[in-house]
Amino acid sequence: MESAKLTLDPAFEVGPVERRLFGSFVEHMGRCVYTGVFEPGHPTADDDGLRRDVIELTREMGVTAVRYPGGNFVSNYEWEDGVGPAADRPTRLDLAWRQIETNAFGLGEFMAWLREVRAEPVMAVNLGTRGVGEARDLLEYANYPGGTRWSDLRIKHGVRDPYGIKVWCLGNEMDGPWQIGGKTAAEYGRLAFETAKAMRRVDPSIELVACGSSNMRIPTFGSWEATVLEHCYDQVDYISAHSYYDAVAGDRAGYLASAVEMERQIEGVIATADHVAAKLGSRKRLKVSFDEWNVWSQSLFGGESGLDWAHAPRIIEEEYDVAGAAVVGSLLITLLNHADRVGIACQAQLANVIAPIRTEPGGPAWRQTIFHPFALTAAHARGRVLRVQATAPTMPTERYGEVPALVAAATLEDDRLSVFAVNRGDQPLPLEIDLRGLPRATAISHVTVAEDDTAARNTERDPRRVEPRVLDGAVIDGGQLKAVLPPVSFNLVQGKLS
Known part of the structure; x- marks a missing residue:
């Protein structure tokens, strides 16, 4: 059996683990909000209608930041409908997902839910059907202490202290032809600049995210980022990236190797942003906000035009298997390995819609397979991300050619070494980690998300079919940490420094 090898040395690091890498996404889409996070009358609901079972699972998952309210939804959203x-509150037609929006859940409910979840908001503003003035007004409502029209309205609504929202997304996927109020790169770049300028005058402490391309496969990828940033580079802190990885389109090995595409996208966006910085003579370095990512059989979704008008319909409620968990784990590893330039990441979405958490109206909530690699990484990726020098056997894919069977990241905090590793191959993979730079490593544990049946899933009837389990056999011997990674698996191998 061929083995994979890693070399770790604490002198070589990527950067600190940014806690915002473990973000999620709540959009008014399908049942993410209604009967997902919010269901008055549910047996676990609190006085605000928030499902406590979902709150507890979100805490367990380790979510640190949540993007809201969209997504495509935000480009036709009037934020005033969701306050007071x-x-x-009026009932509206949501043009993004052909849904009837009651606005029973809005900014106040979202912030109350976030307090319970113990995460920070990543708020998006509507730059599709609205613009500078409405974004400025929302920021004043949310963050200004009082004594003005919009801040006093917040106080009238029962919220005396400002929300203090720090991160704001300037629209969503404005390059997409599906987007309500879509723009050319030049149109959006100018609008982002003017909106950012106005918002910073209200609150100079905020961090702003400009819209990058809606995916890497759109024809304008790269040129969109370049044009947008030439207009607004000095006014923003992040450029966004979005991508979904399809389990149906293409070969299975290519799906398992989806992180290859994420890595290329991150590096392409960074290169474009740095090119603009050089062109402008700016010493500022933008970070990437990868604020929509997940695995999704998108090729099976017929699009919003085929949907009937309904309130909180069941749409793209995907059930995930063990292979999906391995892919999600590899994407998390890729984000960690770019922690020097990726500052925010949000898995889309949190509940029901291509989600790690599923619920039933009036019924239970449960963890999907993709919940587990996220929870394990969020809990144990701490301190500094170390540079991983890896060699591994390769596997053929139609999409990417030959790719390594192993993808891995490592973090070090005080006396704890955590190695996150995915075996993308169909055979067990022996792993040897050279710890000569960490001679005090002693105790060891190995947790995996793997099953003999890689199509195994968690369902309402069998919600614990796939769970993390402890494996025996991992050892440290002669400065080498040795473990065997099961086929198609996500793994957390940890050592303690004495």
């Missing part, structure tokens, strides 16, 4: 007494 719920009985006075």
Whole structure:
């Protein structure tokens, strides 16, 4: 059996683990909000209608930041509809997902939910059907202490202290032809600049995310980022990246190797941003906000035009298997390995819609397979990300050619070494980790998400079919940490420094 090898040395690092890498996404789409995070009358619901079972699972998952309210939804959203007494809020047509939006859940409910979850908001503003003025007004409502029209309205609504929202997304996927109020790169770049300028005058402390391409496969990828940033580079802190990885389109090995595409996208966006910085003579370095990512059989979705008007319909409620968990684990590893330039990442979405958490109205909530690699990584990726020098056997894919069977990252905090590793291959993979730079490593543990049946899933009837399990056999011997990674698996191998 061919083995994979890693070399770790604490003198060589990528950068600190950014806690915002473990973000999620709540959009008014399908059942993510209604009967997902919010269901008045549910047996676990609190006085605000928030499902406590989902709150507890979100905490367990380790979510640190949540993007809201969209997504495509935000480009037709009027934020004023979602504040104030719920009985006075209008019902609207959401053009993004052909849904009837009651606005029973809005900014106040979202912030109350976040307090319970113990995460920070990543708020998006509508730059599709609206613009500079409405973004400025929302920021004033949310962050200004009082004594002005919009801040006093927040106080009238029962919220005396400002929300203090730090991260703001300037629209969503504005290059997409599906987007309500889509723009050319030049149009959007100018609008982003003017919106950012106005928002910073209200609150100079905020961090702003400009819209990058909606995916790497769109024809304008790269040129969009370049044009947008030439207009607004000095006014923003991040450029966004979005991507979904399809389990149906293409070969299975290519799906398992999806992280190859994520890595190329991150490096392409960084290169474009740095090119603009050089062109402008700017010493500032932008970071990437990878604020939509997940595995999704997108090729099976017929698009919003085929949907009937409904309130909180069941759409793209995908069930994930063990292979999906391995892919999600590899994507998390890729984000960690770019922690020097990726500052925010949000898995889309949190509940029901291509989600790690599933719920039933009036019924239970449960963890999907993809919940587990996220929870393990969020819990144990701490301190500094070390540079991983790896060699591994390769596997053929139609999409990417020959790719390594192993993808891995390592973090070090005080006396704890954590190695996150995915075996993308169909055979067990012996792993040897050279710890000469960490001679005090002693105790060891190995947790895996793997099953003999890689199509195994968690369901309402069998919610614990796939769970992390401890493996025996990992050892440290002669400065070498040795473990065997099961086929198609996500793994956490840890050592303690004495």
